[in-house]
Amino acid sequence: MNRERGTKRQKYTLRVLSLVSIAAAILACIGLFGQDSGRRSEGAMNDPIRSYLQPLVENHAFAGAVTLVANKDRIVDVQSVGYRDLAARTPMQTDSMFWIASTSKPMTVTAVMMLVDERKISLDDPVEKYLPEFHGMMVNPQPLTSSSTADSSSGPVPANHPILIREILSHTSGLPFKSKAQPGALDVLPLTEAVHSFAAEPLIFQPGTNYSYSNEGINTAARIVEVVSGIPYERFMQERLFGPLGMTETTFWPSVEQIPRIAKSYKADLHTNQLAELQIDQLTYPLDDKAHRFPMPAGGLFSTANDVAKFAQMILNGGVAGGKRIVSEAAIHEMTRTQNKGFGGKNYGLGWSIGEHGFGHGGAYNNALEINPEAGRILIFMVQQAGPFGRDVGESIVPTLEKISDRLVADDTAARSHSH
Secondary structure (H helix, E strand, O other): OHHHHHHHHHHHHHHHHHHHHHHHHHHHHHHHHHHHOOOOOHHHHOOHHHHHHHHHHHOOOOOEEEEEEEOOOOEEEEEEEEEEEOOOOEEOOOOOEEEOHHHHHHHHHHHHHHHHHOOOOOOOOEHHHOOHHHOOOEEOOOOOOOOOOOOOOOOOEEOOOOOEHHHHHOOOOOOOOOOOOOOOOOOOOOHHHHHHHHHOOOEOOOOOOOOOOOHHHHHHHHHHHHHHHOOOHHHHHHHHHHHHHOOOOOEOOOOOOOHHHEOOEEEEEOOOOEEEEEOOOOOOOOOOOOOOOOOOOOOOOEEOHHHHHHHHHHHHOOOEEOOEEOOOHHHHHHHOOOOOOOHHHOOEOOOOEEOOOOEEEEOOOOOEEEEEOOOOEEEEEEOOEEOOOOHHHHHHHHHHHHHHHHHHHHHHHHHHHHHO
């Protein structure tokens, strides 16, 4: 009888423990969901990145964002804060998609460097060797602005030398930001037509003598990729870069499934401290319309934080991903050293902006990819904010996130070394 009571007591205890385990698992899942969707949870709020960004969201500096911190081997931290859609109160998710704009540039230039590695082109080749429409370029000097077009009443003069591939990749060719054939959205012309329009207009300074940020240069380089490889640029990117890296969410044409995951774009009204929704003015809608939208190599890609991290880890790993070489270490060295001679007070490599502690590239709507090789750190900041951030945070967000990220990577490295 005592043995029977003991057996019943054991069974009851096991049932209680089982129910407790199930409840704990459910609570853990709820906690994970809350963290991913930007909701407050104790663990998430203790994260230094979330603790920094959440008040900015609450003060309407921006609607929402995704951050990712990684080293060359693993993802150290991922956070989503705020909202993907303010009006619908849809929380931002870590798999939300973003227009990464000019962060497309280093990806496109990596494709160009693959052809350099294969000795199919040289950085110091004249562009006209592959695109004869650039033969005999003229120069029409004018005051430089980031959005200038080659349009001046002064008489053009011959270029002092044919523009070089190195110059179109470093914004020192004299090609302007965009051509007169692109008055609005930048994705309305097939690449061949767009590049012909670039060659039909004069340069804005003598090649190699100045710096002016130029979508035209990167787009022209992508056209060289087509001519040399014999396949469309977007197919080259898929087969040689995105596919091998497993970047399944990176595309010029978001799919029907992806479009609802794209974060809405906003602009801050600095007088009312409110955020107004807007469409991306450089792109044509609907975004999945392949008949009327064309790849824009200098700034047309959509992606996720996780996909951009795959690209960044390959770069930080010296061009290797999954044991496979994507691009040479020599190519990465060329891309990430100053190539524009410091013109314009800028340090720019080939498709990468060069900073004091590393290199990276931002996008038109304030997203950023920053790599610190010495610290072994990658920071990805995904946001869709046209113009300045609300409040007085200005350009301090990314530098602040970089400092936090450096500490996170250092702490992670120390913790893992102690565990071993």
